[in-house]
Amino acid sequence: MDVPADTDSDSADEQNDVLKTLLEPEVSTSDLVQSVFSQVQTEFTEWNVTHCHQVLTSFTAPSTWRSRLHPDLRSPTLASITAIPNPSLDARPALQGVDFASPLVSQEVYASDGAVIEVSSVKPDIIYLTSSLEPHPPYESCSPLHRSVFHGDDSDNMNFIPYADDNTFHRDNHTFHYDSFSWQDTFDPDLEVIVLEAVYRLLIQHALTHDDIEGCNVLPLKLRSRSGIPGLLSITRRRDRLHWAGNTIPTSYTFPPPTWSEGSDFGNRLKTLNSLFCPNLSCVEPLCSVHGVQYSMSRNPMRSHPPLSHILGEITSPCRNQCFMNDKIKEASPSWGEADLDVFRVISEISPNTTPCDLAQLCLKPCYEVILSTEARTKVEAKSGVLLLEVAVLINDPCHHTGPCNSSTGCPCFKNQSHCQRHCRCSPECIRRWKGCHCSSARSKWGCVTEKCPCVEARRECDPELCMDCSCMWVSPNAPDDTPCRNSQIQRGVQKKLEVKRSSWGLGTFLVEAAKAGDLITEYVGEMVYEPTVESRADLATHRNRCYVFGLNNTLSLDATYAGNLSRFIDHSDEERGTANSQAQVQLVNGDHRIGIFAIRDMEAGSQVLMNYGSQFFVE
Numbered sequence: 154m155d156v157p158a159d160t161d162s163d164s165a166d167e168q169n170d171v172l173k174t175l176l177e178p179e180v181s182t183s184d185l186v187q188s189v190f191s192q193v194q195t196e197f198t199e200w201n202v203t204h205c206h207q208v209l210t211s212f213t214a215p216s217t218w219r220s221r222l223h224p225d226l227r228s229p230t231l232a233s234i235t236a237i238p239n240p241s242l243d244a245r246p247a248l249q250g251v252d253f254a255s256p257l258v259s260q261e262v263y264a265s266d267g268a269v270i271e272v273s274s275v276k277p278d279i280i281y282l283t284s285s286l287e288p289h290p291p292y293e294s295c296s297p298l299h300r301s302v303f304h305g306d307d308s309d310n311m312n313f314i315p316y317a318d319d320n321t322f323h324r325d326n327h328t329f330h331y332d333s334f335s336w337q338d339t340f341d342p343d344l345e346v347i348v349l350e351a352v353y354r355l356l357i358q359h360a361l362t363h364d365d366i367e368g369c370n371v372l373p374l375k376l377r378s379r380s381g382i383p384g385l386l387s388i389t390r391r392r393d394r395l396h397w398a399g400n401t402i403p404t405s406y407t408f409p410p411p412t413w414s415e416g417s418d419f420g421n422r423l424k425t426l427n428s429l430f431c432p433n434l435s436c437v438e439p440l441c442s443v444h445g446v447q448y449s450m451s452r453n454p455m456r457s458h459p460p461l462s463h464i465l466g467e468i469t470s471p472c473r474n475q476c477f478m479n480d481k482i483k484e485a486s487p488s489w490g491e492a493d494l495d496v497f498r499v500i501s502e503i504s505p506n507t508t509p510c511d512l513a514q515l516c517l518k519p520c521y522e523v524i525l526s527t528e529a530r531t532k533v534e535a536k537s538g539v540l541l542l543e544v545a546v547l548i549n550d551p552c553h554h555t556g557p558c559n560s561s562t563g564c565p566c567f568k569n570q571s572h573c574q575r576h577c578r579c580s581p582e583c584i585r586r587w588k589g590c591h592c593s594s595a596r597s598k599w600g601c602v603t604e605k606c607p608c609v610e611a612r613r614e615c616d617p618e619l620c621m622d623c624s625c626m627w628v629s630p631n632a633p634d635d636t637p638c639r640n641s642q643i644q645r646g647v648q649k650k651l652e653v654k655r656s657s658w659g660l661g662t663f664l665v666e667a668a669k670a671g672d673l674i675t676e677y678v679g680e681m682v683y684e685p686t687v688e689s690r691a692d693l694a695t696h697r698n699r700c701y702v703f704g705l706n707n708t709l710s711l712d713a714t715y716a717g718n719l720s721r722f723i724d725h726s727d728e729e730r731g732t733a734n735s736q737a738q739v740q741l742v743n744g745d746h747r748i749g750i751f752a753i754r755d756m757e758a759g760s761q762v763l764m765n766y767g768s769q770f771f772v773e
């Protein structure tokens with residue numbers, strides 16, 4: 154009979170398993186992760202050496218590249234043409250001896266195995282070009298921009314040595330601005346492939362969880378995203394996978410989003426999401442490159458928890474969600490889970506002014522429970538004595554604090570002696586806020602033109618949210634005769650058509666259409682960079698004898714060398730050289746400093762735009 158025999162073998166197997174487990178040393182999760190990672194690393198390195206060798210060899214064999222062509226192109230009629238150099242009567246020495254009177258082009262026809270099966274020659278018609286096509290002088294490439302972008306500082310890594318073949322460039326001095334070469338410590342894309350394969354094997358073959366893998370801190374890359382830095386698993390959803398020999402990840406496999414046992418994932422996800430949107434309230438664009446890290450919410454050190462009494466003072470009537478203001482407040486502590494507490498902590502950290510009534514809605518909890526948690530939190534914080542960091546106030550840094558904008562609250566606008574901005578977080582009634590103007594286009598031809606307009610006087614463009622009488626935002630289609638406010642040209646983007654042509658100093662900017670005195674010709678845009686970057690880039694500017702930097706203040710400049718618009722080609726002129734017909738004006742436009750180039754007299758179409766660079770430009 155089979156049954157007892159099977160039972161015997163089953164129990165024998167079980168015994169063997171138990172024995173095996175007892176004899177095998179227990180492998181810790183860290184050791185397992187380390188060994189799988191090392192194994193994949195070895196496999197990848199072996200594959201990589203062979204693969205690179207194959208690719209390099211393929212460059213040397215004429216038949217190999219042909220086999221990579223589309224099958225339709227692998228016909229025996231494929232030809233290679235060897236052209237005899239175009240002669241020039243100024244006969245460069247290297248070409249002497251070539252019979253330029255009867256040049257020939259030889260044509261070889263290959264079989265699919267690479268053998269030459271036919272050689273013929275053709276006598277081409279030659280058109281001699283004289284000096285009409287002179288090479289354009291070398292220029293640096295420049296990405297087109299329509300708004301200035303915040304760049305901050307260049308990396309401390311040098312991508313390559315500029316002008317390496319030009320002995321007149323002082324490259325030793327230039328390298329002092331950098332710490333290392335890019336290849337020395339930039340990220341390695343192979344590492345992503347290796348870690349990903351290791352993670353897959355650990356998840357599928359060894360049944361580990363994301364927490365197990367991340368928790369032992371062995372892998373050189375993090376799986377989970379942290380406050381704005383994407384983790385490996387989110388990166389892999391955005392890039393193609395490499396097909397390599399050791400890969401076991403099926404093409405159709407998608408890595409599941411990591412599920413983390415700890416409760417703070419909500420905070421991390423919110424911070425990551427937060428960092429995608431510009432916190433400048435006049436902007437709020439996703440992935441904004443204009444305001445950059447200047448306004449990063451996650452590092453705003455001004456945020457603090459206001460006293461509970463202050464928040465409660467703002468509540469005038471009870472909410473409908475078992476409000477703490479009703480007498481029925483239960484004294485028992487709320488029994489909240491870790492996830493509930495996480496949501497509560499994160500929301501009250503991000504928005505410390507939120508009232509318990511609003512928090513209750515966001516946390517999906519009764520209001521009276523929220524106030525008990527708030528009181529508990531306030532007590533803990535009072536004990537730990539949280540310190541506020543002091544930071545240097547950046548240009549236009551919006552204020553964000555509780556209480557009035559004065560010395561008692563350390564308001565940065567008060568310290569700066571500036572008005573509170575549109576995107577400051579103080580109340581709309583704050584007395585420091587700019588109030589706009591009341592100029593009416595009906596009263597004068599252009600409305601806000603002279604310094605009688607407080608906005609013009611303060612070098613601010615009119616603000617469509619404050620200046621209600623001057624049509625500064627747009628001209629209504631229902632009232633097309635409305636004259637748009639003259640002091641809002643930059644924000645409305647009413648620029649002149651321009652072209653770039655040769656000028657006396659390289660290239661220059663020319664008007665395609667006429668401009669009237671006071672018209673905005675264009676906006677000077679570029680990368681906003683800090684002083685160390687201006688200095689490191691200055692060596693290159695000096696060497697090429699072209700500089701595109703516009704100083705904004707002691708710390709920040711606008712550089713149009715690598716990103717800009719046609720305004721970067723505007724040349725300099727002053728009374729001695731000819732007359733400048735335009736001038737640059739820094740204006741505060743809805744909270745941002747922007748540089749408009751305005752016509753200072755009427756200009757005809759075709760005229761070159763010239764402005765005075767100022768007394769320091771050529772001195773430095």
Ligand SMILES: C[S@@+](CC[C@H](N)C(=O)[O-])C[C@H]1O[C@@H](n2cnc3c(N)ncnc32)[C@H](O)[C@@H]1O
Nearest residue numbers: 658659660698699700701721722723724725726
């Ligand atoms: C902002 S760029 C102007 C565009 C520049 N012409 C070009 O080809 O890129 C400034 C540079 O132009 C040159 N430049 C402009 N106006 C000049 C002038 N009046 N005299 C001498 N050089 C001038 C200088 O080399 C200066 O560094």
